[in-house]
Amino acid sequence: MQTLRTLTKTKLIGYLQCHKRLWLEAYRKDLIHWSPESQALLSSGRSWGEAVRALYPSGILIGDVFNPAKALAETQDLLGEKAPVVLFEPAFRHSGVLIRADVFFKEASGFRLIEIKAARHPRPEHIQDLAIQAWVIEGGGYPLKSVALATTAPDFHADDAPLEGRLSFHELIDEAKALYPDIERWVSQALDVLGKDMPDIEPGEQCVRPYACPFREFCG
Numbered sequence: 001m002q003t004l005r006t007l008t009k010t011k012l013i014g015y016l017q018c019h020k021r022l023w024l025e026a027y028r029k030d031l032i033h034w035s036p037e038s039q040a041l042l043s044s045g046r047s048w049g050e051a052v053r054a055l056y057p058s059g060i061l062i063g064d065v066f067n068p069a070k071a072l073a074e075t076q077d078l079l080g081e082k083a084p085v086v087l088f089e090p091a092f093r094h095s096g097v098l099i100r101a102d103v104f105f106k107e108a109s110g111f112r113l114i115e116i117k118a119a120r121h122p123r124p125e126h127i128q129d130l131a132i133q134a135w136v137i138e139g140g141g142y143p144l145k146s147v148a149l150a151t152t153a154p155d156f157h158a159d160d161a162p163l164e165g166r167l168s169f170h171e172l173i174d175e176a177k178a179l180y181p182d183i184e185r186w187v188s189q190a191l192d193v194l195g196k197d198m199p200d201i202e203p204g205e206q207c208v209r210p211y212a213c214p215f216r217e218f219c220g
């Protein structure tokens, strides 16, 4: 088994939920089993992405989902140009952590990041998610003037309605930055977990909160 030395935001979030989840996601993806509800949520991702992009029609989508090197290069090229730009799914890397942002703005006055979630209010896991993104983006050389979470009703269906006018914006730059020292520790501990055997962790509350874990069938 080759030890992984690169993390993604998803893997770090998995680590925060359960060390065993991180290990399984890295080495035993074949054991993933999504419930029908989670599967439906995953398949709605495409229309969700389209609804987000419709909010900023001049924005540019960075594709290359399976080619991070290409996505990183494309992001860097577009941000290196003088003109302001809106990017969807741009890629950034810092200290071995790779992230893709929902919406990223290069404006005359600086850079800003928006993450969009179907939720009534910002929750602690959303702030961790934003903080990891902001830490990577700033570490990669793009100082942020704003880190915002945009929330919409949890029962919103992108297939049925546009997102415009349905978002509440929450500025969370201070909360995100307050987590930066923790993130360095998370990265080092997560890499430590990946360098060892599968952690021996019993199922419990962490299997469904804050996210439904796709290894519940395996863990029992």
Ligand code: SF4
Binding pocket: 017, 018, 019, 020, 021, 024, 201, 202, 203, 204, 206, 207, 208, 213, 214, 215, 216, 217, 219
């Ligand atoms: S099912 Fe529970 S114990 Fe097993 S990996 Fe997921 S969160 Fe951890």
